[in-house]
Amino acid sequence: MTSIAVIGGGSWATAIIKILSENNVSIRWWLRDRAAVEHIRKHHYNPDYLRDVRLSPRKVKTFTKITDALNGADYVILAIPAAFVQEPLAALTPKHFEGKRVVSAIKGMIPQRHILVTDWVEEHFHVPIDQMCVIAGPCHAEEVALEKQSYLTIASTHEACAADFAQLMSCSFVTANPLADLYGVEYAAVMKNIVALACGISHGLGYGDNFQAVMVSNAMQEIKRFVDAVDPRERDLSASAYLGDLLVTAYSQFSRNRTFGNMIGRGYSVQSAQMEMKMIAEGYYAVNSIYEMNKQYGVEMPITEATYKILYEREAPASEIAKLKLRLR
Ligand SMILES: NC(=O)c1ccc[n+]([C@@H]2O[C@H](COP(=O)([O-])OP(=O)(O)OC[C@H]3O[C@@H](n4cnc5c(N)ncnc54)[C@H](O)[C@@H]3O)[C@@H](O)[C@H]2O)c1
Numbered sequence: 001m002t003s004i005a006v007i008g009g010g011s012w013a014t015a016i017i018k019i020l021s022e023n024n025v026s027i028r029w030w031l032r033d034r035a036a037v038e039h040i041r042k043h044h045y046n047p048d049y050l051r052d053v054r055l056s057p058r059k060v061k062t063f064t065k066i067t068d069a070l071n072g073a074d075y076v077i078l079a080i081p082a083a084f085v086q087e088p089l090a091a092l093t094p095k096h097f098e099g100k101r102v103v104s105a106i107k108g109m110i111p112q113r114h115i116l117v118t119d120w121v122e123e124h125f126h127v128p129i130d131q132m133c134v135i136a137g138p139c140h141a142e143e144v145a146l147e148k149q150s151y152l153t154i155a156s157t158h159e160a161c162a163a164d165f166a167q168l169m170s171c172s173f174v175t176a177n178p179l180a181d182l183y184g185v186e187y188a189a190v191m192k193n194i195v196a197l198a199c200g201i202s203h204g205l206g207y208g209d210n211f212q213a214v215m216v217s218n219a220m221q222e223i224k225r226f227v228d229a230v231d232p233r234e235r236d237l238s239a240s241a242y243l244g245d246l247l248v249t250a251y252s253q254f255s256r257n258r259t260f261g262n263m264i265g266r267g268y269s270v271q272s273a274q275m276e277m278k279m280i281a282e283g284y285y286a287v288n289s290i291y292e293m294n295k296q297y298g299v300e301m302p303i304t305e306a307t308y309k310i311l312y313e314r315e316a317p318a319s320e321i322a323k324l325k326l327r328l329r
């Protein structure tokens with residue numbers, strides 16, 4: 001039986017565990033919050049996220065020590081927002097990851113370093129890049145909880161590695177397909193969060209669907225320019241791992257990033273929006289990383305620049321979106 005360690009106690013970790021539990025696997029789940037661990041052991045659901053998801057005590061074991069969760073695991077899935085992933089893994093060494101495949105479920109970048117999570121894992125824990133995958137595609141945890149038909153893309157530099165893990169992430173309500181484009185998929189997943197922030201900000205300011213449709217079309221071009229500059233190769237950005245994820249995050253009621261952006265557009269400060277939201281909007285951190293990274297590449301990125309100026313330079317949302325309006329086509 002495949003043994004899978006899941007690191008993180010949020011909504012996406014909980015949804016991933018629900019999917020994996022449909023297959024013949026054993027899950028070793030590390031959560032930061034001890035009270036949540038106690039609760040799950042006793043009541044078999046996560047008290048903080050997706051409370052309707054029942055967790056099989058036969059398949060899912062919870063741990064408060066991360067090294068215990070990793071013990072004997074074939075796969076390690078990282079499902080903590082990128083801004084917080086370094087701290088819980090700080091005590092781990094390359095030895096803990098020997099012989100294990102690492103899967104990033106994170107759609108964000110390491111904030112202080114402006115690097116992708118897979119690059120950080122390779123650098124820090126010496127996991128070979130071809131032994132890593134990312135979980136991508138348009139998929140909200142809330143819809144997984146409701147067993148609504150969803151599609152995931154498992155991306156890796158090594159197609160066989162992606163294909164193996166895709167099997168484990170497929171079930172009656174999820175179709176997971178492998179794709180050999182680790183970096184393109186990972187960057188596109190980071191960038192769609194920035195676009196969702198911009199869509200939310202515009203919506204909060206009173207812009208309508210017509211404007212958002214143009215924003216999303218321009219965003220797809222912006223993502224293509226950036227990804228082509230950073231990792232040039234042939235790829236079909238209309239595939240669901242890229243365009244699909246952008247659409248779901250820009251339009252869904254469940255989108256954390258859009259919700260956060262909407263609050264900013266309505267006049268909340270960054271701090272008050274963060275306090276009001278129980279969940280993490282990865283795009284807030286990602287926009288800083290992509291903006292900083294782009295100093296090296298010099299790609300034309302009007303949506304990223306406008307979002308950066310609003311969130312990090314405290315420019316007024318109304319005037320930044322008014323300027324952006326003139327740059328969209
Ligand atoms: N939720 C989704 O539908 C979804 C879908 C696809 C990908 N993702 C990605 O999954 C990752 C996890 O997101 P999520 O939606 O589960 O997040 P979430 O907001 O539901 O949960 C937050 C998680 O972060 C942890 N956390 C919060 N503050 C922390 C801190 N200061 N230090 C350490 N840990 C802290 C919490 O314990 C919890 O595990 C993100 O990269 C997100 O982009 C989420």
Ligand SMILES: O=P(O)(O)OC[C@H](O)CO
Pocket residue numbers: 107137138139140193196245248249250252254255256257258
């Ligand atoms: O839409 P968000 O901001 O909640 O992000 C969640 C996922 O990335 C959607 O695929």
